[in-house]
Amino acid sequence: MSDTKKINLIITRQDSPDSKPYEEEFSIPYRKNLNVISALMEIRRNPVNAKGENTSPVFWEMGCLEEVCGACSMVINGKPQQACTALVDQLEQPIRLAPMTTFPVVRDLAVDRSRMFDSLKKVKAWIPIDGTYDLGPGPRMAESKRQWAYELSKCMTCGVCLEACPNVNSDSNFIGPAPLSQVRLFNSHPTGEFHKSERMETIMEDGGLANCGNSQNCVQSCPKGIPLTTSIAALNREATLQSFKSFFGSDNVN
Amino acid sequence: MAQNREFFYRRLHSLLGVIPIGLFLVQHLFVNQFARWGPESFNTAAGVMGNLPFVLVLEIVIIYLPLIFHAIYGVYIAFTAKNNVTRYGYFRNWMFYLQRITGIITLIFVVWHVWETRIAHAIHGTEVNFDMMVNILDHPFMFWFYIIGVISAVFHFANGLWSFSVSWGLTITPRSQRIVTYVTMIIFVALSYVGVSTLIAFVS
Numbered sequence: 001m002s003d004t005k006k007i008n009l010i011i012t013r014q015d016s017p018d019s020k021p022y023e024e025e026f027s028i029p030y031r032k033n034l035n036v037i038s039a040l041m042e043i044r045r046n047p048v049n050a051k052g053e054n055t056s057p058v059f060w061e062m063g064c065l066e067e068v069c070g071a072c073s074m075v076i077n078g079k080p081q082q083a084c085t086a087l088v089d090q091l092e093q094p095i096r097l098a099p100m101t102t103f104p105v106v107r108d109l110a111v112d113r114s115r116m117f118d119s120l121k122k123v124k125a126w127i128p129i130d131g132t133y134d135l136g137p138g139p140r141m142a143e144s145k146r147q148w149a150y151e152l153s154k155c156m157t158c159g160v161c162l163e164a165c166p167n168v169n170s171d172s173n174f175i176g177p178a179p180l181s182q183v184r185l186f187n188s189h190p191t192g193e194f195h196k197s198e199r200m201e202t203i204m205e206d207g208g209l210a211n212c213g214n215s216q217n218c219v220q221s222c223p224k225g226i227p228l229t230t231s232i233a234a235l236n237r238e239a240t241l242q243s244f245k246s247f248f249g250s251d252n253v254n
Numbered sequence: 255m256a257q258n259r260e261f262f263y264r265r266l267h268s269l270l271g272v273i274p275i276g277l278f279l280v281q282h283l284f285v286n287q288f289a290r291w292g293p294e295s296f297n298t299a300a301g302v303m304g305n306l307p308f309v310l311v312l313e314i315v316i317i318y319l320p321l322i323f324h325a326i327y328g329v330y331i332a333f334t335a336k337n338n339v340t341r342y343g344y345f346r347n348w349m350f351y352l353q354r355i356t357g358i359i360t361l362i363f364v365v366w367h368v369w370e371t372r373i374a375h376a377i378h379g380t381e382v383n384f385d386m387m388v389n390i391l392d393h394p395f396m397f398w399f400y401i402i403g404v405i406s407a408v409f410h411f412a413n414g415l416w417s418f419s420v421s422w423g424l425t426i427t428p429r430s431q432r433i434v435t436y437v438t439m440i441i442f443v444a445l446s447y448v449g450v451s452t453l454i455a456f457v458s
Contacts, residue, residue, distance in 0.1 A: 078341050166350065169336040206257060210264035213335060214417050215350035217342045230426060237423020239261070 005030035007039060007088055008050070011058055012098035013108045021105070025050035025094070026058075036076060036083035036097065037062055040109075060109040067223060070158030074109045075100055080163040082223055083109075100163040116157045119179035123199050127192040139190040152185040152231065154224040161218035161228060173207030177218035180209060181231035187238075200235075200242045209235055267327045268421045270320040271414045278317055279411050283404075283448045289455040293384035304382060313372075321364070328357050353413050356406040363403030384456070391456045404449035412442035 006027045014021040027050040028042045037060075044057040063069035065084045072083040075098040077091055088095065103111035129135065141149075155178055162168045162176040183199045186192035203209045209232065218228040288299040306312060332354040339351045370390065375382050391397045416438045419425045425434050 164338070164342055166335045166338050166347070169334075171336070172334045204258075204261045206260040208261065210261040210421075212421075213331070213350055214346065214420050215342075215344075216346035217338070217344060220342065220344045220347075227428075229420075229431075230428060233420050233423060233426040233431070235423075236421055237426060240423050243261070243265070 007034070008094035009039060009043075010094045010096045011108070012096075013058065014099070014105045015056075015107065017104060017106060024055060024058075032089070034088040036074075036086040036088065036091075036095070037065065037072060039088055039095070040083065040097075058109065059107045061111075068156055070113075070156035073100060073111075073158040073160055073163075074098065075163070080160040080221060082158065082160075085223070100159055102163045102165075102168055103159060111159070113157065113159050116159060116162065116176070116178060119175040120157070120182060122175070123179050123183050123186075123202050124195045125179065125182040125186055127186060127189055128194055129191065141190055145188070149185055149188060152181055152226060155182060155185075155226055156224065158223065160221050160223060164217035164221040166215050166217065167211055167213045172211060174211035175203075175207055177212070177228040177232065179203075180212075180235055181226055181228050184231040184235055197242070200238060203235065204239055204242070209239055263327055264331075265421070267324055267331070268414075268418050270324045271411070272418050274316045275320050275324055276411050276414065279407060280445065283408075283445060283452070286452045287448060289384065289387070289452050296384045300383065325361050325364075329361065332357055349413055349416075353410060353417065356410040356413075359402065359406040360410050363399070363406065366399075367403065387456045391453060397453065397457060400453050401450060404453065405446050408445040408449055409442055412438045412445065415441065 007030050009026045009028070011024055011026060012021050013024050026043050026048075028039060028046075031038075034042075040058055040060055047055050047057040049055045060074065060083065061071045062084065063071040065072075067082050067085045070082070073080060074083055075096075076083065076086045077096050080100055083097075097109060099105045099109050099111050103113055103115070106112050129138070157178060159178075161178050165174070165176055167174045168176045180203060183203055187196045187199055212232050214229070214232075216229045219226075219230075222228055285299050285303055286296070288295040335350075335354060337351050337354070339347050371382055371386075374380055380386065391400060416431075416434050419434050420431060425431045
């Protein structure tokens with residue numbers, strides 16, 4: 001009986017960045033406890049589509065297989081999520097796999113998330129610890145604050161929040177929720193704070209913080225449960241203060 | 255210096271929606287409530303408002319200029335969004351979508367309303383009073399157009415207060431944002447009652 005049980009998948013494929021996407025159906029033998037990645041591996045092992053025709057193996061990206069690298073994000077049954085933690089037994093069939101639409105497709109299910117890494121560079125999402133001499137130990141951080149910051153540091157730049165956001169699209173230059181939350185993370189670090197005003201000025205530029213329309217899809221969709229909308233609202237308050245300071249004048253740096 | 259104005263424009267858009275446009279909307283709805291006390295009360299109240307000293311200056315500075323900016327920039331904001339409520343049917347995403355829809359409906363309504371009660375009045379010299387409103391609302395189509403227009407405007411204002419409080423960083427925590435959701439929806443229901451009961455008073 002279990003021999004006849006199948007897993008049906010409909011995969012949106014694309015041969016190259018510029019070619020047209022098309023759908024291809026696959027039917028693979030059922031096994032217990034598969035995740036979407038292992039289903040894709042099964043197709044790769046035997047690249048035959050549901051019609052029995054030989055086809056090219058489906059291409060996708062993966063890294064850690066434990067939902068910390070963010071590489072295998074794709075749209076699974078309409079919801080952007082990681083393929084590694086999407087369990088076949090919990091998914092409605094046929095399972096529809098498609099690349100995220102916010103990013104340029106490289107091939108099949110693999111997308112180019114460069115814009116997110118560019119945003120992280122733009123907002124200086126790091127802590128400046130390098131110097132031409134030993135800078136010594138930095139200030140200590142309260143344990144309670146460290147635990148709070150750890151939640152924000154779980155961001156794996158997977159792109160799900162950008163995919164879910166109605167304001168991140170080809171008509172808009174919005175950088176999206178993920179890099180904004182990283183600004184809050186690094187601004188609250190005692191050493192990261194050195195770049196605080198630079199980061200604030202950057203996210204107050206075009207395509208920054210102000211483009212958030214509060215649909216709050218990001219916080220609903222984030223696989224790591226990062227309080228993205230809380231971060232954005234907190235940055236809104238910071239930006240209000242910063243704009244008053246820079247308009248009415250202040251000698252204070254930061 | 256056309257660059258990096260977005261932050262300023264967005265914040266200005268948010269501010270103008272509350273002060274002065276939102277305040278004007280509330281004032282306007284309340285003054286019109288006099289219709290429920292009969293034509294004389296309404297005409298007296300509307301007469302006071304329409305004959306305020308420097309009324310044209312007040313209208314331009316407090317209503318027309320802020321409204322024109324809010325409307326034009328608002329249309330730009332509405333059309334840069336790619337709505338996805340079918341895929342992400344969360345409450346806030348619906349509110350985001352409704353905010354944009356009611357904004358567009360309100361714009362159409364307000365353009366018509368300003369034409370009818372201000373520009374046509376200036377050109378043709380028609381009297382702006384209780385009878386004029388009775389004549390307009392006599393047509394069932396116009397009555398429902400006004401009902402939809404008023405409810406859209408009130409929703410856009412009430413939900414706009416919620417976005418205002420987030421955009422300016424007044425409410426940060428999910429709990430505070432939830433409480434403000436309840437408060438703004440109570441404001442929506444209350445002001446809808448004020449607006450709709452006024453419209454009904456004109457036709458009954």
